[in-house]
Amino acid sequence: MALADRFARFRHFLRQVGHLSSPYFSRSGEKWRARGLLAAIVLLNLGAVYMLVQINEWNRVFYDALQNKDAAVFWTQLGRFTYLAMIFIVIAVYRFYLTQLLQLRWRAWMTRDLMHRWLAGDAFYRMELGRYIAPEQDARQTSGLPEPGQRVPDNPDQRLQEDVHLFTTQTVGLSMGFLNAVVTLASFVGILWGLSGSFSFTLGGSEYTIVGFMVWMAVLYCAVGSVLTHFIGRPLIGLNFEQQRREANFRHHLVRVREYSETIALDKGARVEEQNLDTRFAAVLANYLKLIAKQKQLVGFTNLFGQAAVVFPFIVAAP
Incomplete structure (x- = not known):
């Protein structure tokens, strides 16, 4: 497949993710709480990377002290490691907790929203017949359901129960993982450049x-x-x-x-x-x-x- 085709498919994928994600963060009744949780998770992820940089620096000083048999620096660095480790643990715990909380709230809102669309206007019955006939054009545009002639998703019950869970969990996880990778790369490239x-x-x-x-x-x-x-x-x-x-x-x-x-x-x-x-x-x-x-x-x-x-x-x- 040509590079241009891959890029076009990737852009289409990002648009789909944005189309599914934006209602919760931009139009839902929980949008400010969702934005606050997301901002807190981003800050905690940045804090975790910063602590990794500090621990990396601690490793250099600590093992230099071992090599030089410098007892004073050795004991000082042991004390420093105590509070570095405690700060990192607190950040890791609350990053996990807030991430899980955001995933749970997002899944709850998205599941209820899709259930409402599925049940509204007997859409569940029409989808089983393999078509959706909207009562009016505006409803067709805003329902989020297939128009006549479009492919009807299989097993909507599974999509509501399992796929929404997978989408919210993996979207948050992959987004934060990408952020961590980029910030970690930027942080440690400088260190490696100095050593190289x-x-x-x-x-x-x-x-x-x-x-x-x-x-x-x-x-x-x-x-x-x-x-x-x-x-x-x-x-x-x-x-x-x-x-x-x-x-x-x-x-x-x-x-x-x-x-x-x-x-x-x-x-x-x-x-x-x-x-x-x-x-x-x-x-x-x-x-x-x-x-x-x-x-x-x-x-x-x-x-x-x-x-x-x-x-x-x-x-x-x-x-």
Whole structure:
């Protein structure tokens, strides 16, 4: 796929995320509380990165004191570590608590909002028929439900119960993870740049010098690893979506057997229903085997990448 197509798909993905996220933070009755929680989580994440930088500096001073057998500095740094660790623990605890609280509140609001849309105007019935006929154009534009001719989402009950939970949890988690990665990179690049010297080499009779050699090698190593991880793990997106769909279909048919138990029993249809259930369950297992195979590849690569990262800094620093 061309780079332009990938970029266009990524922009479309971001627009979809924004379309689903913006109502809670911009138009809901909880918008100010939601914004406050989000701001607090961002500040706590920045604080956690700052504390990691301080602990990194503490490591340098502490191990220098050990190497120099400086007892005074050793005991002073032990005392400093006590309050650094306590501050970091407090930040970590409240970052976790407020993140979970935001995810819970967002999920509650979004679930109720979507349930209202699903039940309004008998939309749940029309969706089961495979179409949605809005009573008026304005309602069609604001309902958030499919228009006539559009593909109707499968298993709306699962979308309301499970997908909303996954969306809110992963959106907050991935956003804060990205923020942490960017701030950590900016914080530690300066430290690594100060430690890294220039690397000179001769090529074709000319001498070249790379300033901040270790920084560029670290960026290159991470970039290559990220790209390879992306291409190895990308098929998991479709496989996980398909797994959820097949699990929901199997669960839906189990519920259907329970709801129509009397009719099935009177018609002696237990054997037929068992065959139908077995077919759906076989589809679940078949897709899960594909998931396992792809995850095996991803786990193998990430472990290889992680083990290589242990010796890579020494190889880069050796020159």
